[in-house]
Amino acid sequence: MSAAKGEISSFVEGMGRVALLACEVFRSLFTVRLNWAEFMKQMHFIGLKSQFVVLTTGASTGMVFCAQTFYQFHKVKMDTATLSVVGVAMTSELGPVLAGLMVAGRVGAAMTAELGTMKVTEQIDALRTMATHPVDHLVVPRVLATVISMPLLTVLAWAVGIFAAMILASSLLGIESAFSLKHMYFYSDEEDIFMGVIKALFFGLLISLISCYRGLNCRNGAEGVGRATNEAVVHSCIAILVSNFFLTLFLRGLLY
Amino acid sequence: MIEVSQIRKSFGEQIVLNSISFTVKAGESVAIIGRSGTGKSVLIKHLLGLLSPDAGAVRVEGQDLVGMTERELLGVRQKFGMLFQGAALFDSMNVHDNIAFPLHRSGVTEPDEINRRVDEVLGLVELPGVGGKMPAELSGGMQKRVGLARAIVHRPQIILYDEPTTGLDPVVADSIDQLMMRVRDQYSVTSIVITHDMRCARRMGQRIIYLQEGQVYLDAPAEEVFNSEDPQVGRFIRGEADLKEVDFS
DSSP states (O other), X not given: OHHHHHHHHHXXXXXXXXXXXXXXHHHHHHHSOOOHHHHHHHHIIIIITTHHHHHXXXXXXXXXXXXXXXXXXXXXXXXXXXXXXXXXXXXXXXXXXXXXXXXXXXXXXXXXXXXXXXXHTTHHHHHHHTTOOHIIIIIHHHHHHHHHHHHHHHHHHHHHHHHHXXXXXXXXXXXXXXXXXXXXXXXXXXXXXXXXXXXXXXXXXXHHHHHHHHHHTXXXXXXXXXXXXXXXXXXXXXXXXXXXXXXXXXXXXXXX | OEEEEEEXXXXXXXXXXXXXXXXXXXXXXXXXXXXXXXXXXXXXXHHTTSSOOSEEEEEETTEEOTTOOHHHHXXXXXXXXXXXXXXXXXXXXXXXXXXXXXXHHTTOOOHHHHHHHHHHHHHHTTOTTOTTSOGGGSXXXXXHHXXXXXXXXXXXXXXXXXXXXXXXXXXXXXXXXXXXXXXXXXXXXXXXXXXXXXXXXXXXXXXXXXXXXXXXXXXXXXXXHHTOOOHHHHHHHHTOOOGGGOOOO
Protein backbone atom coordinates (compact mmCIF):
# COMPACT_ATOMS: atom_id res chain seq x y z
CA MET A 1 0.00 0.00 0.00
CA SER A 2 2.76 2.42 1.01
CA ALA A 3 4.71 1.46 -2.14
CA ALA A 4 1.67 2.32 -4.28
CA LYS A 5 1.30 5.63 -2.42
CA GLY A 6 4.95 6.38 -3.08
CA GLU A 7 4.54 5.57 -6.79
CA ILE A 8 1.48 7.82 -7.10
CA SER A 9 3.10 10.68 -5.21
CA SER A 10 6.26 10.36 -7.32
CA PHE A 11 4.15 10.32 -10.53
CA VAL A 12 2.19 13.43 -9.46
CA GLU A 13 5.41 15.21 -8.45
CA GLY A 14 6.95 14.26 -11.80
CA MET A 15 3.95 15.65 -13.71
CA GLY A 16 4.22 18.89 -11.68
CA ARG A 17 7.89 19.19 -12.59
CA VAL A 18 7.11 18.50 -16.25
CA ALA A 19 4.54 21.34 -16.08
CA LEU A 20 7.21 23.65 -14.61
CA LEU A 21 9.57 22.63 -17.40
CA ALA A 22 6.81 23.48 -19.91
CA CYS A 23 6.50 26.97 -18.36
CA GLU A 24 10.28 27.43 -18.62
CA VAL A 25 10.21 26.30 -22.26
CA PHE A 26 7.44 28.79 -23.16
CA ARG A 27 9.28 31.56 -21.37
CA SER A 28 12.52 30.75 -23.16
CA LEU A 29 10.73 30.47 -26.51
CA PHE A 30 9.60 34.09 -26.34
CA THR A 31 12.56 35.67 -24.54
CA VAL A 32 15.73 33.86 -25.67
CA ARG A 33 17.12 33.55 -29.21
CA LEU A 34 16.52 30.07 -30.62
CA ASN A 35 19.55 27.81 -31.07
CA TRP A 36 18.92 27.32 -34.82
CA ALA A 37 21.74 24.85 -35.39
CA GLU A 38 20.40 22.49 -32.73
CA PHE A 39 16.82 23.03 -33.92
CA MET A 40 17.68 22.06 -37.52
CA LYS A 41 19.61 19.04 -36.30
CA GLN A 42 16.61 17.91 -34.26
CA MET A 43 14.21 18.55 -37.17
CA HIS A 44 16.37 16.28 -39.30
CA PHE A 45 16.52 13.59 -36.62
CA ILE A 46 12.88 13.76 -35.52
CA GLY A 47 11.06 14.79 -38.67
CA LEU A 48 13.06 13.24 -41.48
CA LYS A 49 14.52 10.14 -39.89
CA SER A 50 11.22 9.07 -38.28
CA GLN A 51 9.50 8.83 -41.64
CA PHE A 52 10.30 5.19 -42.29
CA VAL A 53 8.94 3.91 -38.99
CA VAL A 54 5.82 6.09 -39.25
CA LEU A 55 5.24 5.08 -42.90
CA THR A 56 5.50 1.39 -42.05
CA THR A 57 3.18 1.74 -39.07
CA GLY A 58 0.66 3.80 -41.04
CA ALA A 59 0.59 1.39 -43.98
CA SER A 60 0.27 -1.78 -41.92
CA THR A 61 -2.39 -0.29 -39.62
CA GLY A 62 -4.39 1.03 -42.57
CA MET A 63 -4.37 -2.36 -44.29
CA VAL A 64 -5.15 -4.44 -41.19
CA PHE A 65 -7.91 -2.08 -40.13
CA CYS A 66 -9.34 -2.11 -43.64
CA ALA A 67 -9.33 -5.92 -43.80
CA GLN A 68 -10.91 -6.37 -40.36
CA THR A 69 -13.58 -3.74 -41.04
CA PHE A 70 -14.35 -5.29 -44.42
CA TYR A 71 -14.85 -8.79 -42.95
CA GLN A 72 -17.39 -7.43 -40.45
CA PHE A 73 -19.12 -5.03 -42.85
CA HIS A 74 -19.32 -7.68 -45.55
CA LYS A 75 -21.70 -9.68 -43.32
CA VAL A 76 -24.21 -6.83 -43.44
CA LYS A 77 -23.55 -5.88 -47.07
CA MET A 78 -21.83 -2.58 -46.22
CA ASP A 79 -18.59 -3.25 -48.13
CA THR A 80 -18.31 0.25 -49.59
CA ALA A 81 -18.44 1.85 -46.12
CA THR A 82 -15.12 0.21 -45.23
CA LEU A 83 -12.92 3.08 -46.41
CA SER A 84 -15.10 5.66 -44.63
CA VAL A 85 -14.40 3.96 -41.30
CA VAL A 86 -10.70 3.64 -42.12
CA GLY A 87 -10.55 7.32 -43.11
CA VAL A 88 -12.22 8.63 -39.97
CA ALA A 89 -10.31 6.30 -37.66
CA MET A 90 -6.94 7.06 -39.27
CA THR A 91 -7.36 10.83 -39.22
CA SER A 92 -8.83 11.38 -35.76
CA GLU A 93 -7.52 8.43 -33.71
CA LEU A 94 -5.13 5.86 -35.16
CA GLY A 95 -2.90 8.27 -37.09
CA PRO A 96 -1.93 10.61 -34.23
CA VAL A 97 -1.84 7.89 -31.56
CA LEU A 98 0.28 5.44 -33.54
CA ALA A 99 2.60 8.15 -34.84
CA GLY A 100 2.89 9.37 -31.24
CA LEU A 101 3.74 5.92 -29.91
CA MET A 102 6.32 5.38 -32.65
CA VAL A 103 7.91 8.79 -32.07
CA ALA A 104 7.92 8.19 -28.30
CA GLY A 105 9.76 4.92 -28.83
CA ARG A 106 12.23 6.20 -31.37
CA VAL A 107 12.76 9.87 -30.58
CA GLY A 108 11.78 10.09 -26.89
CA ALA A 109 14.17 7.28 -25.96
CA ALA A 110 17.02 8.90 -27.91
CA MET A 111 16.37 12.31 -26.35
CA THR A 112 16.38 10.94 -22.80
CA ALA A 113 19.46 8.81 -23.41
CA GLU A 114 21.36 11.76 -24.92
CA LEU A 115 20.43 14.27 -22.23
CA GLY A 116 20.83 11.64 -19.49
CA THR A 117 24.35 10.83 -20.67
CA MET A 118 25.14 14.55 -20.78
CA LYS A 119 23.83 14.83 -17.22
CA VAL A 120 25.85 11.95 -15.74
CA THR A 121 29.04 13.01 -17.55
CA GLU A 122 28.65 16.57 -16.15
CA GLN A 123 28.12 18.08 -19.62
CA ILE A 124 24.91 19.72 -18.39
CA ASP A 125 26.82 21.23 -15.44
CA ALA A 126 29.49 22.38 -17.91
CA LEU A 127 26.78 24.13 -19.94
CA ARG A 128 25.49 25.82 -16.81
CA THR A 129 28.97 26.98 -15.80
CA MET A 130 29.29 28.54 -19.25
CA ALA A 131 26.31 30.75 -18.48
CA THR A 132 23.96 28.69 -20.63
CA HIS A 133 20.55 27.57 -19.47
CA PRO A 134 20.05 23.90 -20.45
CA VAL A 135 16.41 24.63 -21.29
CA ASP A 136 17.40 27.32 -23.82
CA HIS A 137 20.16 25.32 -25.40
CA LEU A 138 18.86 21.74 -25.30
CA VAL A 139 15.18 21.53 -24.44
CA VAL A 140 13.59 24.31 -26.52
CA PRO A 141 15.02 23.09 -29.88
CA ARG A 142 13.89 19.52 -29.11
CA VAL A 143 10.40 20.52 -28.00
CA LEU A 144 9.91 22.84 -30.97
CA ALA A 145 11.21 20.26 -33.47
CA THR A 146 8.96 17.52 -32.03
CA VAL A 147 5.88 19.75 -31.95
CA ILE A 148 6.43 20.75 -35.59
CA SER A 149 7.37 17.25 -36.79
CA MET A 150 4.54 15.34 -35.12
CA PRO A 151 1.64 16.77 -37.21
CA LEU A 152 3.70 16.30 -40.39
CA LEU A 153 4.46 12.69 -39.51
CA THR A 154 0.82 12.13 -38.58
CA VAL A 155 -0.38 13.44 -41.93
CA LEU A 156 2.11 11.09 -43.56
CA ALA A 157 0.71 8.18 -41.54
CA TRP A 158 -2.84 9.09 -42.62
CA ALA A 159 -1.93 9.38 -46.28
CA VAL A 160 -0.02 6.12 -46.41
CA GLY A 161 -2.54 4.27 -44.24
CA ILE A 162 -5.54 5.33 -46.30
CA PHE A 163 -3.72 4.77 -49.59
CA ALA A 164 -2.61 1.28 -48.51
CA ALA A 165 -6.17 0.51 -47.38
CA MET A 166 -7.51 1.72 -50.73
CA ILE A 167 -5.12 -0.50 -52.69
CA LEU A 168 -6.02 -3.48 -50.52
CA ALA A 169 -9.74 -2.76 -50.79
CA SER A 170 -9.75 -2.51 -54.58
CA SER A 171 -7.18 -5.16 -55.45
CA LEU A 172 -7.70 -7.95 -52.91
CA LEU A 173 -11.04 -7.40 -51.22
CA GLY A 174 -12.90 -6.52 -54.38
CA ILE A 175 -14.54 -3.36 -53.09
CA GLU A 176 -15.66 -0.94 -55.78
CA SER A 177 -13.20 1.98 -55.61
CA ALA A 178 -15.49 4.72 -56.88
CA PHE A 179 -18.21 4.07 -54.30
CA SER A 180 -15.69 3.55 -51.52
CA LEU A 181 -13.98 6.86 -52.19
CA LYS A 182 -17.28 8.69 -52.52
CA HIS A 183 -18.39 7.32 -49.16
CA MET A 184 -15.08 8.17 -47.55
CA TYR A 185 -15.31 11.80 -48.70
CA PHE A 186 -18.94 11.96 -47.61
CA TYR A 187 -18.42 10.63 -44.09
CA SER A 188 -15.08 12.31 -43.35
CA ASP A 189 -15.25 15.82 -41.92
CA GLU A 190 -12.72 18.61 -41.73
CA GLU A 191 -13.16 18.33 -37.98
CA ASP A 192 -11.61 14.84 -38.05
CA ILE A 193 -8.53 16.33 -39.67
CA PHE A 194 -8.38 19.23 -37.18
CA MET A 195 -8.76 16.79 -34.32
CA GLY A 196 -5.90 14.65 -35.62
CA VAL A 197 -3.60 17.63 -36.10
CA ILE A 198 -4.37 19.08 -32.65
CA LYS A 199 -3.77 15.70 -31.04
CA ALA A 200 -0.47 15.30 -32.90
CA LEU A 201 0.70 18.73 -31.71
CA PHE A 202 -0.25 17.88 -28.13
CA PHE A 203 1.40 14.44 -28.24
CA GLY A 204 4.56 16.02 -29.64
CA LEU A 205 4.63 18.41 -26.70
CA LEU A 206 4.06 15.58 -24.21
CA ILE A 207 6.73 13.28 -25.67
CA SER A 208 9.41 15.97 -25.84
CA LEU A 209 8.71 17.43 -22.39
CA ILE A 210 8.58 14.04 -20.64
CA SER A 211 11.69 12.80 -22.43
CA CYS A 212 13.72 15.96 -21.78
CA TYR A 213 12.60 16.04 -18.14
CA ARG A 214 13.67 12.43 -17.61
CA GLY A 215 17.02 13.07 -19.28
CA LEU A 216 17.79 16.24 -17.33
CA ASN A 217 16.95 14.54 -14.03
CA CYS A 218 18.86 11.34 -14.71
CA ARG A 219 21.18 10.00 -11.97
CA ASN A 220 23.44 7.06 -11.12
CA GLY A 221 25.51 6.58 -14.24
CA ALA A 222 24.76 4.10 -17.02
CA GLU A 223 22.10 2.27 -15.00
CA GLY A 224 20.35 5.58 -14.33
CA VAL A 225 20.40 6.48 -18.03
CA GLY A 226 18.84 3.11 -18.87
CA ARG A 227 16.14 3.53 -16.23
CA ALA A 228 15.39 7.12 -17.26
CA THR A 229 15.10 6.08 -20.92
CA ASN A 230 12.74 3.26 -20.03
CA GLU A 231 10.61 5.57 -17.86
CA ALA A 232 10.52 8.24 -20.56
CA VAL A 233 9.11 5.82 -23.14
CA VAL A 234 6.63 4.19 -20.75
CA HIS A 235 5.41 7.52 -19.33
CA SER A 236 5.15 9.09 -22.79
CA CYS A 237 3.09 6.16 -24.09
CA ILE A 238 0.79 6.20 -21.06
CA ALA A 239 0.41 9.98 -21.33
CA ILE A 240 -0.50 9.65 -25.04
CA LEU A 241 -3.08 6.92 -24.48
CA VAL A 242 -4.71 8.57 -21.44
CA SER A 243 -4.73 12.10 -22.87
CA ASN A 244 -6.09 10.78 -26.18
CA PHE A 245 -9.31 9.74 -24.46
CA PHE A 246 -9.81 13.13 -22.80
CA LEU A 247 -8.77 15.01 -25.95
CA THR A 248 -11.32 13.05 -27.97
CA LEU A 249 -14.11 13.99 -25.55
CA PHE A 250 -12.97 17.60 -25.31
CA LEU A 251 -12.39 18.15 -29.03
CA ARG A 252 -15.66 16.40 -29.96
CA GLY A 253 -17.46 18.95 -27.79
CA LEU A 254 -15.42 21.84 -29.16
CA LEU A 255 -15.22 21.07 -32.89
CA TYR A 256 -18.41 19.22 -33.78
CA MET B 1 35.98 38.04 -4.04
CA ILE B 2 34.40 34.76 -2.89
CA GLU B 3 32.94 34.44 0.57
CA VAL B 4 31.52 31.20 1.87
CA SER B 5 29.67 31.67 5.12
CA GLN B 6 28.43 28.87 7.39
CA ILE B 7 27.11 26.69 4.58
CA ARG B 8 25.44 23.40 5.34
CA LYS B 9 24.35 20.77 2.87
CA SER B 10 22.76 17.38 3.41
CA PHE B 11 21.63 14.71 0.98
CA GLY B 12 18.90 12.84 2.82
CA GLU B 13 20.30 11.81 6.21
CA GLN B 14 23.89 12.37 5.16
CA ILE B 15 25.43 15.71 6.16
CA VAL B 16 28.02 16.54 3.52
CA LEU B 17 28.94 20.14 4.41
CA ASN B 18 28.65 21.22 8.01
CA SER B 19 29.05 24.96 8.66
CA ILE B 20 31.89 25.68 6.26
CA SER B 21 33.27 29.22 6.05
CA PHE B 22 36.21 30.72 4.18
CA THR B 23 37.05 33.58 1.85
CA VAL B 24 39.14 33.75 -1.29
CA LYS B 25 40.61 37.10 -2.32
CA ALA B 26 40.97 38.28 -5.92
CA GLY B 27 44.08 36.84 -7.52
CA GLU B 28 44.58 34.29 -4.75
CA SER B 29 45.26 30.63 -5.50
CA VAL B 30 43.71 28.19 -3.04
CA ALA B 31 43.89 24.40 -2.93
CA ILE B 32 41.13 22.48 -1.17
CA ILE B 33 42.28 19.05 -0.04
CA GLY B 34 40.75 16.28 2.00
CA ARG B 35 39.90 12.61 1.86
CA SER B 36 37.31 11.21 -0.54
CA GLY B 37 33.76 11.89 0.59
CA THR B 38 34.56 15.00 2.62
CA GLY B 39 32.44 17.21 0.35
CA LYS B 40 35.08 18.91 -1.82
CA SER B 41 33.22 18.53 -5.12
CA VAL B 42 29.92 19.45 -3.45
CA LEU B 43 31.60 22.56 -2.06
CA ILE B 44 32.94 23.68 -5.44
CA LYS B 45 29.48 23.27 -6.98
CA HIS B 46 28.13 25.69 -4.36
CA LEU B 47 30.63 28.33 -5.49
CA LEU B 48 28.98 28.34 -8.94
CA GLY B 49 25.43 28.00 -7.73
CA LEU B 50 25.18 24.52 -9.31
CA LEU B 51 23.99 23.40 -5.88
CA SER B 52 22.20 25.48 -3.30
CA PRO B 53 23.06 25.13 0.40
CA ASP B 54 20.46 24.18 3.02
CA ALA B 55 21.74 27.08 5.13
CA GLY B 56 24.43 29.76 4.90
CA ALA B 57 25.55 32.10 2.16
CA VAL B 58 27.88 32.06 -0.85
CA ARG B 59 28.87 35.52 -2.07
CA VAL B 60 30.75 36.27 -5.28
CA GLU B 61 31.87 39.90 -5.48
CA GLY B 62 29.22 40.74 -2.90
CA GLN B 63 26.34 38.98 -4.72
CA ASP B 64 24.68 36.30 -2.63
CA LEU B 65 24.05 33.29 -4.87
CA VAL B 66 21.62 31.68 -2.44
CA GLY B 67 18.05 32.32 -3.52
CA MET B 68 19.01 33.44 -7.04
CA THR B 69 17.09 31.85 -9.88
CA GLU B 70 18.94 29.77 -12.48
CA ARG B 71 18.66 32.67 -14.95
CA GLU B 72 20.05 35.18 -12.43
CA LEU B 73 22.95 32.84 -11.77
CA LEU B 74 23.91 32.79 -15.47
CA GLY B 75 25.26 36.34 -15.17
CA VAL B 76 27.40 35.45 -12.13
CA ARG B 77 28.77 32.34 -13.85
CA GLN B 78 30.24 34.41 -16.68
CA LYS B 79 33.00 35.34 -14.19
CA PHE B 80 33.95 31.65 -13.85
CA GLY B 81 35.75 29.02 -15.84
CA MET B 82 35.75 25.43 -14.65
CA LEU B 83 37.78 22.36 -15.45
CA PHE B 84 35.74 19.29 -14.59
CA GLN B 85 37.15 16.06 -13.23
CA GLY B 86 36.19 14.18 -16.40
CA ALA B 87 36.73 17.27 -18.62
CA ALA B 88 32.98 17.24 -19.50
CA LEU B 89 33.61 18.11 -23.14
CA PHE B 90 30.49 18.19 -25.30
CA ASP B 91 30.78 14.93 -27.20
CA SER B 92 28.57 16.14 -30.05
CA MET B 93 31.03 18.97 -30.88
CA ASN B 94 34.60 18.90 -32.09
CA VAL B 95 37.43 20.42 -30.06
CA HIS B 96 37.24 23.79 -31.84
CA ASP B 97 33.50 24.14 -31.21
CA ASN B 98 33.89 23.05 -27.59
CA ILE B 99 36.44 25.78 -26.97
CA ALA B 100 34.52 28.37 -28.99
CA PHE B 101 31.33 27.71 -27.02
CA PRO B 102 32.08 30.07 -24.06
CA LEU B 103 33.16 32.74 -26.56
CA HIS B 104 29.78 32.59 -28.30
CA ARG B 105 28.09 32.80 -24.92
CA SER B 106 30.12 35.84 -23.91
CA GLY B 107 29.12 37.67 -27.09
CA VAL B 108 32.13 37.15 -29.36
CA THR B 109 30.61 36.64 -32.82
CA GLU B 110 33.40 37.54 -35.26
CA PRO B 111 34.61 34.22 -36.77
CA ASP B 112 38.21 35.44 -37.20
CA GLU B 113 38.39 36.55 -33.58
CA ILE B 114 36.92 33.22 -32.41
CA ASN B 115 39.41 31.23 -34.51
CA ARG B 116 42.31 33.38 -33.27
CA ARG B 117 41.41 32.89 -29.62
CA VAL B 118 40.74 29.18 -29.99
CA ASP B 119 44.12 28.72 -31.68
CA GLU B 120 45.77 30.84 -28.97
CA VAL B 121 44.50 28.67 -26.10
CA LEU B 122 45.15 25.45 -28.01
CA GLY B 123 48.74 26.66 -28.35
CA LEU B 124 48.86 27.45 -24.64
CA VAL B 125 47.79 23.90 -23.73
CA GLU B 126 50.23 22.54 -26.32
CA LEU B 127 47.62 20.98 -28.57
CA PRO B 128 47.88 22.94 -31.80
CA GLY B 129 46.00 21.48 -34.75
CA VAL B 130 43.54 19.27 -32.86
CA GLY B 131 40.57 21.61 -33.40
CA GLY B 132 38.91 19.30 -35.90
CA LYS B 133 39.04 16.20 -33.68
CA MET B 134 36.12 14.88 -31.68
CA PRO B 135 36.55 14.45 -27.88
CA ALA B 136 36.26 10.66 -28.22
CA GLU B 137 39.42 10.67 -30.39
CA LEU B 138 41.50 12.24 -27.59
CA SER B 139 43.30 10.61 -24.66
CA GLY B 140 42.30 11.46 -21.08
CA GLY B 141 45.20 13.88 -20.68
CA MET B 142 44.39 15.62 -23.97
CA GLN B 143 40.74 15.92 -22.94
CA LYS B 144 41.81 17.59 -19.68
CA ARG B 145 43.96 20.03 -21.62
CA VAL B 146 41.10 20.85 -23.99
CA GLY B 147 38.88 21.27 -20.91
CA LEU B 148 41.43 23.69 -19.53
CA ALA B 149 41.53 25.58 -22.84
CA ARG B 150 37.74 25.83 -22.77
CA ALA B 151 37.81 27.06 -19.16
CA ILE B 152 40.21 29.92 -19.90
CA VAL B 153 39.29 30.99 -23.44
CA HIS B 154 36.80 33.66 -22.37
CA ARG B 155 39.31 35.02 -19.82
CA PRO B 156 37.30 34.44 -16.64
CA GLN B 157 38.16 36.14 -13.37
CA ILE B 158 37.95 32.90 -11.39
CA ILE B 159 38.94 29.37 -12.47
CA LEU B 160 37.82 26.29 -10.56
CA TYR B 161 39.64 23.00 -11.05
CA ASP B 162 37.94 19.81 -9.89
CA GLU B 163 40.61 17.15 -9.40
CA PRO B 164 42.56 18.18 -12.50
CA THR B 165 45.20 15.45 -12.31
CA THR B 166 43.10 12.50 -11.10
CA GLY B 167 43.46 9.42 -13.29
CA LEU B 168 46.40 10.76 -15.27
CA ASP B 169 49.90 9.31 -15.41
CA PRO B 170 52.56 11.32 -13.52
CA VAL B 171 54.01 12.87 -16.66
CA VAL B 172 50.66 14.09 -17.98
CA ALA B 173 49.68 15.19 -14.45
CA ASP B 174 52.88 17.24 -14.34
CA SER B 175 52.05 18.88 -17.67
CA ILE B 176 48.56 19.78 -16.38
CA ASP B 177 50.13 21.29 -13.23
CA GLN B 178 52.51 23.33 -15.37
CA LEU B 179 49.63 24.55 -17.52
CA MET B 180 47.56 25.57 -14.52
CA MET B 181 50.50 27.48 -13.09
CA ARG B 182 51.09 29.15 -16.44
CA VAL B 183 47.42 30.18 -16.65
CA ARG B 184 47.50 31.46 -13.07
CA ASP B 185 50.62 33.53 -13.66
CA GLN B 186 49.84 34.67 -17.21
CA TYR B 187 46.24 35.78 -16.62
CA SER B 188 46.44 36.62 -12.86
CA VAL B 189 43.19 34.78 -12.23
CA THR B 190 41.76 33.65 -8.94
CA SER B 191 42.24 29.88 -8.80
CA ILE B 192 40.57 27.26 -6.62
CA VAL B 193 41.82 23.71 -7.01
CA ILE B 194 40.29 20.61 -5.49
CA THR B 195 42.80 17.83 -5.44
CA HIS B 196 44.12 14.69 -3.79
CA ASP B 197 47.43 15.18 -5.53
CA MET B 198 49.83 16.79 -3.04
CA ARG B 199 52.26 17.86 -5.73
CA CYS B 200 49.44 19.72 -7.48
CA ALA B 201 48.28 21.25 -4.17
CA ARG B 202 51.80 22.36 -3.31
CA ARG B 203 52.34 23.95 -6.74
CA MET B 204 48.95 25.64 -7.08
CA GLY B 205 47.95 26.48 -3.53
CA GLN B 206 49.26 29.65 -1.93
CA ARG B 207 46.77 28.70 0.74
CA ILE B 208 45.46 25.24 1.60
CA ILE B 209 42.06 24.38 3.05
CA TYR B 210 41.91 20.90 4.54
CA LEU B 211 38.38 19.50 4.80
CA GLN B 212 37.39 16.74 7.14
CA GLU B 213 33.92 15.32 7.71
CA GLY B 214 32.28 18.27 6.00
CA GLN B 215 34.13 20.89 8.02
CA VAL B 216 37.20 23.07 7.55
CA TYR B 217 39.81 21.31 9.68
CA LEU B 218 42.68 23.58 8.70
CA ASP B 219 42.89 26.77 6.62
CA ALA B 220 46.46 28.07 6.42
CA PRO B 221 49.27 29.14 4.08
CA ALA B 222 50.72 26.26 2.08
CA GLU B 223 54.05 26.13 3.92
CA GLU B 224 52.30 25.90 7.28
CA VAL B 225 50.09 23.04 6.11
CA PHE B 226 52.91 21.07 4.54
CA ASN B 227 55.00 21.46 7.71
CA SER B 228 52.04 20.75 9.99
CA GLU B 229 52.67 18.54 12.99
CA ASP B 230 49.01 17.62 13.20
CA PRO B 231 49.01 13.82 12.79
CA GLN B 232 45.88 13.73 10.59
CA VAL B 233 47.08 16.41 8.21
CA GLY B 234 50.57 14.92 8.16
CA ARG B 235 49.27 11.44 7.33
CA PHE B 236 47.10 12.82 4.52
CA ILE B 237 49.96 14.78 3.01
CA ARG B 238 52.29 11.79 3.16
CA GLY B 239 49.52 9.46 1.94
CA GLU B 240 49.72 7.16 4.95
CA ALA B 241 46.74 5.21 6.27
CA ASP B 242 45.90 5.22 9.96
CA LEU B 243 46.37 1.55 10.82
CA LYS B 244 43.60 1.79 13.44
CA GLU B 245 41.15 2.52 10.61
CA VAL B 246 42.23 -0.39 8.45
CA ASP B 247 40.46 -3.69 9.00
CA PHE B 248 42.59 -6.56 7.67
CA SER B 249 40.30 -9.33 8.90
